Amino acid sequence: MTQLRRHLRQTLTIARRDFVATVFTPIFLLFLFAPLIMASFGAVGGMGAASASDSSAARTRLVVLLPAAAARRVLDADARWRPLLAGDSRQPRVEARAPAPAPDAGDAARQAAATLAEGAHGHDSVDVAAVLYGTLERPAVLYAAGDRGGARYLAGLARDAALVERAGAAAPDATLTAVRTDAPSQGVRKATGFFAVFGIFFLTLFLSGQVAGTMAEERNNKVIEVLAAAVPLESVFLGKLVGMFGVAVLFVTFWGVVISQLGALLPGDAGDALRTLAPAVGGGWFALLFGGYFTMAYLLLGSVFLGVGAQAATMREIQMLSLPITIVQVAMFALSSAAVSHPGSWVATLAELFPLSSPFAMAGRAASDSALWPHAAALAWQALWVAIFITVGARLFRRGVLQSGSPTPAWKRLFARR
Amino acid sequence: MAENGIAVSAEALVKRYGERRVVDGVDLAVPEGAIYGVLGPNGAGKTTTLRMLLGIIEPDTGSRRLLGSARPRDVGDRVGYLPEERGLYPSMTAREAIAFMGALRGLEWRTGRARAAELLEAAGLGHAIDGKIRKLSKGMAQLVQLLGAVVHRPDLLVLDEPFSGLDPVNQERLEALIRAEQARGATILFSTHVMQHAQRLCDRLAIIARGQCRFEGTVDAARALLPQQVHYVPHRADPAIAALLPADARGDGEGWRFPLPPEGIEPVLTRLIAAGHGIAGLSIERPGLHEAFVRVVGEEEARA
Numbered sequence: 064m065t066q067l068r069r070h071l072r073q074t075l076t077i078a079r080r081d082f083v084a085t086v087f088t089p090i091f092l093l094f095l096f097a098p099l100i101m102a103s104f105g106a107v108g109g110m111g112a113a114s115a116s117d118s119s120a121a122r123t124r125l126v127v128l129l130p131a132a133a134a135r136r137v138l139d140a141d142a143r144w145r146p147l148l149a150g151d152s153r154q155p156r157v158e159a160r161a162p163a164p165a166p167d168a169g170d171a172a173r174q175a176a177a178t179l180a181e182g183a184h185g186h187d188s189v190d191v192a193a194v195l196y197g198t199l200e201r202p203a204v205l206y207a208a209g210d211r212g213g214a215r216y217l218a219g220l221a222r223d224a225a226l227v228e229r230a231g232a233a234a235p236d237a238t239l240t241a242v243r244t245d246a247p248s249q250g251v252r253k254a255t256g257f258f259a260v261f262g263i264f265f266l267t268l269f270l271s272g273q274v275a276g277t278m279a280e281e282r283n284n285k286v287i288e289v290l291a292a293a294v295p296l297e298s299v300f301l302g303k304l305v306g307m308f309g310v311a312v313l314f315v316t317f318w319g320v321v322i323s324q325l326g327a328l329l330p331g332d333a334g335d336a337l338r339t340l341a342p343a344v345g346g347g348w349f350a351l352l353f354g355g356y357f358t359m360a361y362l363l364l365g366s367v368f369l370g371v372g373a374q375a376a377t378m379r380e381i382q383m384l385s386l387p388i389t390i391v392q393v394a395m396f397a398l399s400s401a402a403v404s405h406p407g408s409w410v411a412t413l414a415e416l417f418p419l420s421s422p423f424a425m426a427g428r429a430a431s432d433s434a435l436w437p438h439a440a441a442l443a444w445q446a447l448w449v450a451i452f453i454t455v456g457a458r459l460f461r462r463g464v465l466q467s468g469s470p471t472p473a474w475k476r477l478f479a480r481r
Numbered sequence: 482m483a484e485n486g487i488a489v490s491a492e493a494l495v496k497r498y499g500e501r502r503v504v505d506g507v508d509l510a511v512p513e514g515a516i517y518g519v520l521g522p523n524g525a526g527k528t529t530t531l532r533m534l535l536g537i538i539e540p541d542t543g544s545r546r547l548l549g550s551a552r553p554r555d556v557g558d559r560v561g562y563l564p565e566e567r568g569l570y571p572s573m574t575a576r577e578a579i580a581f582m583g584a585l586r587g588l589e590w591r592t593g594r595a596r597a598a599e600l601l602e603a604a605g606l607g608h609a610i611d612g613k614i615r616k617l618s619k620g621m622a623q624l625v626q627l628l629g630a631v632v633h634r635p636d637l638l639v640l641d642e643p644f645s646g647l648d649p650v651n652q653e654r655l656e657a658l659i660r661a662e663q664a665r666g667a668t669i670l671f672s673t674h675v676m677q678h679a680q681r682l683c684d685r686l687a688i689i690a691r692g693q694c695r696f697e698g699t700v701d702a703a704r705a706l707l708p709q710q711v712h713y714v715p716h717r718a719d720p721a722i723a724a725l726l727p728a729d730a731r732g733d734g735e736g737w738r739f740p741l742p743p744e745g746i747e748p749v750l751t752r753l754i755a756a757g758h759g760i761a762g763l764s765i766e767r768p769g770l771h772e773a774f775v776r777v778v779g780e781e782e783a784r785a
Binding site: 293 | 535537538562564566569570572584585626
């Protein structure tokens with residue numbers, strides 16, 4: 064059996080053990096469904112807040128206190144504008160009420176104040192945010208302090224109704240013509256790039272930090288010497304990384320399938336947002352590169368965390384590593400996001416070359432640059448660094464934990480052939 | 482394949498931790514098919530020597546060959562190892578633990594599981610085949626680990642303090658297993674500081690103290706380092722007897738003990754009889770390995 068095949072077999076033996084030991088435990092179910100638990104809490108909290116907000120919005124009214132014909136025109140204007148309102152621009156329902164005969168402007172203002180006050184005192188189980196009164200020629204709006212949006216909307220409706228009244232049948236309707244563009248805009252490409260960076264960051268944030276504590280298990284169980292006697296430490300490290308990567312892939316696959324089958328699980332506009340993604344390399348290559356860079360990001364960050372975590376002697380030390388681990392990941396995300404925002408800049412080049420940020424930045428680059436060869440080079444570059452991190456981590460472990468020290472300078476031992 | 486019938490050899494192995502030379506020029510030659518003991522007091526450097534031989538750590542200077550290879554890892558699949566610090570994954574079953582250790586050494590999982598069941602049955606642990614390691618007693622877990630070291634039928638079995646922590650029944654089982662492995666054709670190299678096991682099992686041994694090899698040879702050669710001991714019991718106690726015995730004779734309350742003189746026991750007996758002291762009891766005893774060990778490493782170190 065060749066050396067390579069033996070190392071591969073040993074690596075897979077370690078990976079298999081770690082995968083099985085992680086997946087076939089009740090704790091793994093907790094881990095697997097953690098997003099569901101998180102989403103459930105979020106949904107419960109969100110539903111509570113939304114319910115309170117919706118019920119409050121449903122009870123609020125904008126009142127039009129104008130003669131019937133004028134009120135009709137205002138309601139028509141509301142019907143024209145309301146479909147264009149979304150999100151925070153949405154306005155309460157507009158309701159027309161017939162005013163009592165008012166001999167002067169003072170009486171009309173008093174009626175409007177009374178209508179506003181009715182809502183304020185909770186009569187009629189509705190809240191009145193603003194009241195439009197007067198005439199279309201001289202409209203006036205009375206509104207509750209702090210809720211100017213409704214008042215402005217009513218004022219706008221009155222102006223639109225007045226303009227339409229004056230224009231009559233000559234009020235123009237614009238002709239709408241759709242034009243298909245060949246290339247997505249820079250904005251769409253940047254959004255696509257950011258999606259790639261954020262997607263990989265999001266997945267690695269939750270998953271790669273877990274490898275930090277895996278060597279502690281061997282040290283606590285004193286299995287490490289059995290492994291070290293049978294298998295090169297590099298294979299032990301790589302095996303652990305591959306095993307935990309298998310767990311991560313299982314996790315991502317599970318949730319990928321669930322979400323793809325249950326579109327309802329996607330938040331509001333996520334489906335539409337995904338359809339608008341337009342990577343420069345094309346959808347197929349983009350998906351492939353996304354998978355490749357997720358793998359590399361996991362292996363790179365995981366190998367660093369594994370090497371650092373292997374030096375920790377206790378679970379407390381490992382727990383303390385979680386903060387620096389998160390900081391490193393966030394820093395790589397920030398650097399790569401900057402690279403996506405400024406493609407071709409020195410920041411982008413730095414992010415693409417620096418090993419830990421390279422997978423994120425290159426995934427972002429796939430959105431704006433159609434050339435494929437830089438990705439082949441980047442994947443090879445990143446694989447090289449995975450090998451370097453694993454080798455250095457294993458040697459530091461051998462030296463620090465297995466007490467294989469010597470008077471030879473550390474740097475020379477680190478790179479000495481084993 | 483071993484070279485010239487030598488399964489394991491070491492030449493001038495040195496290992497330093499800081500300024501301390503933990504292993505200081507150890508030479509070893511373990512014949513193929515032998516049971517070879519590495520004896521020494523605590524902290525003598527036995528474990529470090531074994532770890533260097535196996536390639537777990539690298540010597541600072543010196544060389545070693547394992548089953549004919551200067552790179553121990555190249556022959557890793559032909560070696561079984563039981564470390565001093567026992568370690569198993571608690572969540573594994575006994576069968577899986579043994580199969581896993583076999584898989585690390587190149588054995589197919591399926592074969593490993595089948596052999597694990599056979600080995601556990603033969604070792605009297607049939608009831609624990611599918612039991613979790615965490616539920617086994619310490620002695621049983623240790624036996625499981627030992628079975629894991631032999632499941633792939635290694636040519637060389639290295640055991641670091643294999644008897645420590647075992648009750649007498651399991652010690653007997655372990656001795657039987659070591660002999661069975663030798664009968665199968667394996668070479669066994671083990672470290673211990675318990676002389677009875679070494680005396681019963683070893684074909685050859687090395688005595689290490691302060692990182693240096695103080696003796697290397699057969700058990701008989703080690704015991705021959707000390708002269709045979711004469712135990713003489715007179716009819717009645719009399720201080721005058723001392724003058725008739727060799728100068729290094731010492732009273733033990735019942736009689737006198739002294740090394741067998743180079744000229745034999747007859748001249749001494751002749752003097753005693755001529756002086757009318759008579760002989761109530763007389764025996765000539767071969768010193769045990771323990772006495773030889775104490776002699777080699779010094780009393781102070783032997784107590785360490």
